[in-house]
Amino acid sequence: MSTSIFKKGFACTGLLLALASCQNNPQAKITVVEQNDTLTVLEIANPTPYILLPIEESAPEAKVCLSTGDPGDTEMDIRLAQNQVDYLIPFALPTDDDKATLRIRMAPKDNICWQKMELTHTVDSTNVDPFRPVYHHTPLYGWMNDANGLVYKDGEYHLFYQYNPYGSMWGNMHWGHSVSQDLIHWEPFPVALERDTLGQIFSGSSVVDKDNTAGFGPGAIIAFYTSASDKNGQIQCMAYSTDNARTFTKYEKNPILTPFDGLKDFRDPKVFWYEPQKKWVMIVSADKEMRFYSSTNLKDWTYMSAFGAGYGAQPNQFECPDMVELPVDGDENNKKWALLVNINPGCLFGGSATEYFVGDFDGNKFTCDTKPEVAKWLDWGKDHYATVCFSNTGDRVIAVPWMSNWQYANIVPTSQFRSANALPRELSLFTEGNDIYVAANPVKEVENIRQEAQQLPDFEVKDTYAIDTLLADNQGAYEMCFTLQPNAANISGFKLKNSKGEEVNIYLDQKAGKVVMDRTQSGIVEFGKDATLHQKETENMGAKNAVNYIDNFALATWAPTKKSSNHQFRIFVDKCSVELFVDGGKIAMTNLVFPNEPYNSVEFYNDKGSSTIKDMHIYELKL
Ligand code: FRU
Numbered sequence: 001m002s003t004s005i006f007k008k009g010f011a012c013t014g015l016l017l018a019l020a021s022c023q024n025n026p027q028a029k030i031t032v033v034e035q036n037d038t039l040t041v042l043e044i045a046n047p048t049p050y051i052l053l054p055i056e057e058s059a060p061e062a063k064v065c066l067s068t069g070d071p072g073d074t075e076m077d078i079r080l081a082q083n084q085v086d087y088l089i090p091f092a093l094p095t096d097d098d099k100a101t102l103r104i105r106m107a108p109k110d111n112i113c114w115q116k117m118e119l120t121h122t123v124d125s126t127n128v129d130p131f132r133p134v135y136h137h138t139p140l141y142g143w144m145n146d147a148n149g150l151v152y153k154d155g156e157y158h159l160f161y162q163y164n165p166y167g168s169m170w171g172n173m174h175w176g177h178s179v180s181q182d183l184i185h186w187e188p189f190p191v192a193l194e195r196d197t198l199g200q201i202f203s204g205s206s207v208v209d210k211d212n213t214a215g216f217g218p219g220a221i222i223a224f225y226t227s228a229s230d231k232n233g234q235i236q237c238m239a240y241s242t243d244n245a246r247t248f249t250k251y252e253k254n255p256i257l258t259p260f261d262g263l264k265d266f267r268d269p270k271v272f273w274y275e276p277q278k279k280w281v282m283i284v285s286a287d288k289e290m291r292f293y294s295s296t297n298l299k300d301w302t303y304m305s306a307f308g309a310g311y312g313a314q315p316n317q318f319e320c321p322d323m324v325e326l327p328v329d330g331d332e333n334n335k336k337w338a339l340l341v342n343i344n345p346g347c348l349f350g351g352s353a354t355e356y357f358v359g360d361f362d363g364n365k366f367t368c369d370t371k372p373e374v375a376k377w378l379d380w381g382k383d384h385y386a387t388v389c390f391s392n393t394g395d396r397v398i399a400v401p402w403m404s405n406w407q408y409a410n411i412v413p414t415s416q417f418r419s420a421n422a423l424p425r426e427l428s429l430f431t432e433g434n435d436i437y438v439a440a441n442p443v444k445e446v447e448n449i450r451q452e453a454q455q456l457p458d459f460e461v462k463d464t465y466a467i468d469t470l471l472a473d474n475q476g477a478y479e480m481c482f483t484l485q486p487n488a489a490n491i492s493g494f495k496l497k498n499s500k501g502e503e504v505n506i507y508l509d510q511k512a513g514k515v516v517m518d519r520t521q522s523g524i525v526e527f528g529k530d531a532t533l534h535q536k537e538t539e540n541m542g543a544k545n546a547v548n549y550i551d552n553f554a555l556a557t558w559a560p561t562k563k564s565s566n567h568q569f570r571i572f573v574d575k576c577s578v579e580l581f582v583d584g585g586k587i588a589m590t591n592l593v594f595p596n597e598p599y600n601s602v603e604f605y606n607d608k609g610s611s612t613i614k615d616m617h618i619y620e621l622k623l
Contacts (some may be wrong), residue, residue: 015280028119037108044119047093047100049388054088055167056081057415062107062360064091064166066100076197077103077164087415089166093124094270100619112589128415131576131594133448134477135621136420137186144166144419146268146320147400148175149192149206149223151245157183158245159400161201162386168418169410173200175225182445183398183424185623192223192248193239198255199229199389202322203268204236206245207298208392213280214298216240222298222552223248223258224266224282228254231553234259235268236284239299255437257301263287263305268320270452271298272391272404276361283321283339289523290321290341296517300347305365311581312355312375313346323361324387324397325428330438336369336429337361337439340378340399342386349557350476350550351407352385354378358429358436369436381590381604382557383519383577384422397427403577403590407552411527413594422590423572423579430586432562441585442572450479450619458614461492465604465613471620476598481570486510488609496573496599498523504578505556506571507605510563515582515589520558524596528553553571559587566614573599574621 031282034041044051054062061077078089093100107113107440117332125140132138143164151158156179163176175193178186193201204225212218221241228234232551235255239248259266265287274281274294282293288307293301308318330336339357347353359368370376378387379401387401401422404412409419425440459465469477486508487490493507493516507520518524530550561567561582570578575598580589604613 016092022032030117030119032035032114035109038105040104040107040109040114042104043101044093044100044102046098046117047095048121049093049095050120050123051089051093051102052088052120053078053086053091054081054113054116055079057086057167057169058083059083060106061171063105065103066091066093067103067107068094068101072197076166076195079170080104080107080111080484081116081171082108082111082113083110085116088118091166113549125416127416129414131414132417133574133576134475135184135446135623136423136574136577137178138417138420139163140188141416142169142176142418143170144176144402144417145170145390145404146173146203146402147421150388150398150400151206151208152390153208153219153221154534155181155245156244157181157390157438158206158221158277159186159423160206163191165191168415169573173202175201175223175229175373179245182448183443184360184445191252192245193225194503196250198229198235198237198477199227199232201230202226203386203498203618205270205272205322205388206391207273207280209298213296214240216464217242221245222271224271226269226271228267232310232453233262233264236269236282251299253299256299257282257284257293259286259441265317270321270323270388270599272323274363275594278488279363281363283320283323285321288316288318290318290339290366294364307357307366307368311357311368311372312341313343313348313353316344319344320386321365322399323603324389325361326397326427327586328429329426329431335451336436338427338429339366339368340387340389344385347405348377348380348381349382350552351382351405353382354384354401354552356438356440364381364543371456372578375561376437378438379588379590381557381580381588382555382587383592388429395555399425399427399440400588401425403592407530412576412592413524413527419444420577425585428585437586439585440588441570441581442579446479446572446621449623451622452620454618456613456616456618460610460611460612461604461606462610467602470600470602470618474598474600475620476573476575477593477621479570479619479621480570480602480617483566483568483614484508485509485566485612485614486606487611488607489611490608492604492606492611494602494604496571496578496603497603498595498597498599500596502595502597502599503608504591504599506569506580507606508561508567513560513563514558515560515567515580515587516556517578517580517589517591519578519591519593520554522593525551525554525594557591558591559589561587572621
């Protein structure tokens, strides 16, 4: 019998303090052998593969440990339900023994969780979340943030990710794992790296060690990550796989790199091969700069240089570096390096965002082409973060963003899972004026999931022009593309709408030189109200203890654009996201939305004269 962890109808009856048994396995039994407000010891006789733990997201974290007597036994932080059960999560039990022991600290004995635990053989993680995207990657259940260790090998793209399998909020960082052959269809794989006694497994990267420089075998996939704990701080570690990422072994001599100055924020190692000097380079985010190291065996690292202090948007905390070399305007003889720097905070619209610097790298040091005050953005939305690229993809540079923002990622209105990745994007460099920028376009593979196309004859927009039905059976997953000629209009745009009056308003403001995406009326937005007391403002207003609400979610984001007689628009909608690409990816803008019904009509509008819409296509997208 399988057990849905997000619906009622569980396989086994609940734990009634002293005893519970699983109907499927009558011998399986939970016994409370010790219990007070700080410690509960549960003994499970003839364990089933999982015990389901009841979660209440607003409860404090209890410490749950499968106690085997091994020094590697690790406590997990789990929000065991105090007063109500939001959902259940599976916790794996060893089935090769006739007894398992769980030691649970910091969960008071009158918590409701003790009555609601379940034993089960299998877990049914069928989707029950109306906002789960159709063609964007998500974990089956639980929390996800940054993409990690992106690597391609033998026809498979491996997407590891910051994963909490024990709840849909941040915590217990593991590396989750999904595999794809086309960057669009993802198959869930077992967890690759579990949180351990050295710490949580924070973000990092992977390489294919073709020439066996590390000695784990030619072609080994080697993952680099940060172990993070209060005790050890943030230290860089490695793990290797000799079976194409099916299993990983953590290196026995971890850590391989610690900060020379005891820096607290020192994480997210990005490793790549630097061919001209036949060496590996590691970039580590170090508070407000990136530090560069080199190695010939992937185990011993030497400090080379640092870049970034005072550069770009301020204030910032650098995280998740990446650096890629790309031809400028497609010219293979003129290549530049783009250093991707994820910063939090620093986003123009609040919270987290990805900026980049274009320049040169001589094997030791990155030199930026532009002045420190110049900030360039990889995406102009609010839900694009921790973006890093695949390794081992030849000439293609494919980046994968995490589609959320630290301001509200933990409280978006989903619960079976939290967070998706934005569409994988192919990066390229283009020149505009005297500067070089990065363009980001959805990978071409997404075109393979286009269902039948609706092609519209070109039309003029005088005031408004409505297309009442985008798709006959709209599941909230589609692509729309067209050319917009603003003609004499200052404002020309379109609203994606549903029958509940919810809309996303996207427009070109020729006068201000902006492309704007406004999600203030997009659906569920209230969760983004941040009740922060703004001392200065409230004192200015003379209302000492007044609370000011900052709206982190209900807002518009915008990107600068040049005046032009026509612009290419490409829009991807997938249940809870809108990704906009303008003029071949020169502008990318990614925003979450939570409509109560899919947007199934579009209204074009302008403020004066008539604008023209050409080559408009609408495609349903389906896996
Ligand atoms: C970025 C980040 C990384 C860190 C990880 C922890 O979103 O803060 O710097 O490694 O998330 O989950």
